[in-house]
Amino acid sequence: MEYTEDADRRELLLHSAYDSDTVRAMERPLLDKGVPLMRMAAQAAAHMAAGMLDDEDLALEDTSIVLLAGAGDNGGDGLFAAAALAQEGANVTAIAVGRSLHEAGFASFVRAGGKVLVLDPAADIPGCASGFSAGEAGERLQTAIAVARKSHLIIDAMTGIGIQGSLRGIPAALASALGLDGEAPDEPALPNRESSGDFPLVLAVDTPSGVGVNDGSLPGPYIPATVTVTFGAMKPCAVLPPATFACGRIELLDFGFDIDDKDPDVEVVDNSFASDAVRLPRFEDSKYSRGVVGLVTGSQRYPGAAVLTASAAARANTGMVRYLGPERAQNMVLAALPEAVIGKGHVQSWVVGSGVPEASVEGTDGDMQRDTIAALLKHYALGSEDENKDAYDMPPIVVDAGALDLLPERVPGQVVITPHAGEMAKLLNRFETAASTAEHADSHEPYTADDVRLNPLASAKRAHELTGATVLLKGAVTIVVDEDHVYASGSAPAWLGTAGAGDVLAGLTGALLAQQDDVATTGETVASAAYLHGLAAAIASESEQQGWQEPELIGREHRQRFMTLGHPIVAGDVAHAIPEAIADVIA
Ligand SMILES: NC(=O)C1=CN([C@@H]2O[C@H](COP(=O)(O)OP(=O)(O)OC[C@H]3O[C@@H](n4cnc5c(N)ncnc54)[C@H](O)[C@@H]3O)[C@@H](O)[C@H]2O)[C@@H](O)CC1
Structure with missing residues (x-):
């Protein structure tokens, strides 16, 4: 049925991102057929600009627009x-940031009565002065910044998928003055990223100039x-943190790329994706067949984490939760969850480390939880030559928080690590040191939590490469990396950033892993857990704000935008909302 195919394409387009090489390869056949992609892109951009101004009740003839124009397409x-x-009728000034301008585009702009300001003294643009002094170049740059700041709308067309590295030269100077430099936007997390109503509005053409198109990083200015109008397909920067936060509302123009046989570089998790990770109950089921999760979480010092992991795992469609830990934590678990079983037994997955102090925390050396976890993790150590084949037969295990420093050198992919940025930096430093010692290589620069935040994809990929584990890197948009895939989940409202939320995620992830019978891979299951965690938080906080705002497809009916910001929550609320989140994805 045509409608279904259309809806399937829409879902695929909106939840898949492709890197610049793949996008170029997908453009090729259309360009060869003579499809006027640039005209189509420009028409969509103009339409979007007019719409943005109209939303502010501005008529085009009353507006001043500044185009930042790079030398490329x-x-x-x-x-x-x-x-x-x-x-x-708009008053438009094009600021040429490079040495040339697209010839036909420039001719069309001049015919329409647009003005041009050239910034590079070495520019060669017909009819425009060049060869001016360095002093004049500086003055021109200041004029450009002032004109842009006073405008109603900046159209940012300096660089798209052709950017190499971080912005340099004049584009970098303009971006530092008009935007930000290597830091994520720090704004209230409004649902649908509503515009603040301040001018100038910014329309990015294809991608905001300066972001890491293929890795979602923010490497410089x-x-x-406010809005990014993107063409053909989403690029990783539109879905990955922190660049996705720089894109504003994303509007995608479908060029008609052949996407059916292309594997996306990043897949964004949605309800239908997550539903595959939920095992539906069967007539013959017992508590054992539905999945048993073993928890070595919580400690004398942080017993609450035991309660939160147990509460989340028990509510995430499992048959049973077994808890191992100190007596105080046992009592708290039983008080909160009489269904929990204390002590060892057969399990289909493990969750270890949440609420267990790291070795570096004073006075914890003797903590029995660490000993239990270390003994368990030994079974997952592959050894330097992959000699421990039995490791592959061990049940999946979630290694969280205080267990991360106990992770063996090389592990199989059913070992799932769940660090936040700070923990990721520490883990990378430990493994990089081990790797460089092994290879007698020079020592690396230590990673900081900020390095991880500014380029989480690279960090997660590196952690996977060094350890072999499936990596879940927590954030407003959570990234999951396995052997062949990158998944992103942005279902969570910012209210989820609260103590114990990570413990709930660990319990929920363990629960989903315990119920798998080969429908979903470890990576898919873990990405689904991140998604359900965010969804449960959205339900608990009654919020429609999300880390990642789903883009709109141009020319299709837009879905209704943001309604509610909701209210604060505690981690326990999230655990309690898991059953409803599961109901939502399997509906
Ligand atoms: N290829 C196609 O068929 C289509 C391409 N389209 C547009 O074309 C774009 C790609 O065009 P190009 O391949 O020409 O590349 P871009 O226009 O994205 O970038 C190339 C320009 O950026 C400059 N540049 C690159 N790295 C820089 C850095 N680090 N600092 C400062 N300047 C830098 C280069 O000197 C060059 O002038 C897409 O993003 C899209 O907007 C659209 O027109 C649709 C069709």
């Missing part, structure tokens, strides 16, 4: 779009956008 899109807006 991204600048070409911008010039054609700006020409269309100038023709409609960039201009955060």
